[in-house]
Amino acid sequence: MIWNSVGEFWAMGGYALYVWGSMAVVALCLGVEVLRLWQRHAAARALTMATAAPARRPAAVQRSSHGVQDEATA
Secondary structure, eight states: OOOSSHHHHHHGGGTHHHHHHHHHHHHHHHHHHHHHHHHHHHHHHHHHHHHHHHHHHHHHHHHHHTTOOOTTTO
């Protein structure tokens, strides 16, 4: 299609409501998808840190009980 002006482009031959409405719905869906992926990534990272932390705690407690100062208390 060839438009004679920018206004004709935005009007989309009388179908602007459908065209731009569709674009808005797609943009909204993509935005929600990115947000949900970010939330799932943050939750997975928090779960990984929570499950890995107890495995590291005994070593830190053991080091500090022998009079050696660990990095967390330094």
